[in-house]
Structure formats: C-alpha cells, structure tokens
Amino acid sequence: MRPPPIAVALLSLVVLSPAQQSNRKIVLQLLNGKNGKPIRDENINVWLGNVQSWPTADSQGEVMLDFSHAQPSEIRVMPNYRFDCRFKADAMGGRSVKYSLNEIITKGIVGENLCGKISALPRPGVLTLFVRPRMFFEKWKL
16 A cells, blocks of 8 residues: 555655755855955855854855854854945944845845945845955054
C-alpha cells in the first residue's frame, strides 16, 4: 500500500528543512555611492545576529555570508574605512541599523544613498549598501 501523497509531501518538508536551514546564504554588496562601481577589498564590520565578523569584499564588491546560525535573524553592517552613505554625517550608526535576513532572502534590500544619485534595484538574496572613499579631513578624524 502506498502512503497518501500529502504524507509524502509533509515528510519531505520535515526531512529537507534542516538541510535548507543550514545552507542559508546572502550576498552583501558594496557600491561606491558616487559612481556605482564595486568597492573592492574592503574589510567590513558585519553582525549576523549577535556574532561579529570582518569579511573582505571580493573584486565585485561582494561578500557571501552564511546566516544559518544567526540569532536573531538580522544583519547589521558598518564599513571599516569608507564613508557610510546611509548617513549625512560621518557616523557609527551602521551598528544600529538592522536588516531582516528573511526580507533580504525574499525581496532584497538596497540601503539609502545620501552620497550621490546612484541607485540600484533590490535583488532577492542581496543586501546592497553604498559607501564612498573618505575625504582627507574625514580620514583625519579617524
């Protein structure tokens, strides 16, 4: 006797769920707020849930982040040596801006760009943030 199709479907969901949850990844993309080009080789302060890390963006300005163990299911990001275009003044506010990992996976999120007119469209699985090189007087404050 074959099991009913609904039982097979429910069993497959229960069996696949842990594997799917352990392989959850998003892309963090850094773009220059003035010209839209990728920010390469930038060390980034990232908090996945309550765990901090310092990944480095690749040649496309991207970092692949595994958030399967992030509790709570949120991300906070702050550029290391670049100016954060989400703020008007040079601030450490990136530590307090929280993005939902579930929203990034389903819709994608693009941060605000107060440094220029460059924009981007949200893509599922991608958090896009705008930064720019610091000016001389901004570096002096570091």
